[in-house]
Amino acid sequence: MKKYTLEQLSQLSIKDFNKNFKFLGEGISRRVYSINKYLVVKVAKGEDGIHQNFVENYVFNNCAVKYKKYLCPILYYNNKILIMPKAEPFLNVLRQNFIDLSLIRDEVTVKQDIFNFSCEFMLFLDDLYSPSSWGMIYDNYYLIDYGCTSDIGDTLYEKLFGIYCN
Secondary structure (H helix, E strand, O other): OOOOOHHHHHHOOHHHHHHHOEEEEEOOOEEEEEOOOOEEEEEEOOHHHHHHHHHHHHHHHHOOHHHHOOEOOOOEEOOOEEEEEOOEEHHHHOOOOOOOHHHHOOOOOHHHHHHHHHHHOOEOHHHHOOHHHEEEEOOEEEEOOOOOEOHHHHHHHHHHHHHHHO
16 A cells, blocks of 8 residues: 655545555544544535544644543644544444443443533534544544534634634
């Protein structure tokens, strides 16, 4: 497999990603590909994906340690792509359509922490409780998708995007 620099990855089209990398899945605004056995890249399909990548990166880099321990780390970000460690999706491990956070995380405060996290960063709580938003890395579950905002959050993050990215 050809090796790509971060700059080269950022320049690839969706068609190029489809041709050169294993497709893992997609949401409304992003497609996820395996770069290698350790890393994934989330590729924005358009403006909504650029927004979601920005939100995820902003949240990861600005949240308190008490929340960061639940988040899959972001290793690289630009508007088009976001790179994270590869996680085994919750649905592949437990094959359940519901998630009980107290069963997959050891923290006694996990439910309250995730609720507070969603409020503080104006994220959709239902999205944070979705089984597809969690994945396992080295026997621990982490949020692997935490970029979906509420309507109020959309407005805030659009303004922040204008400040940070223009």
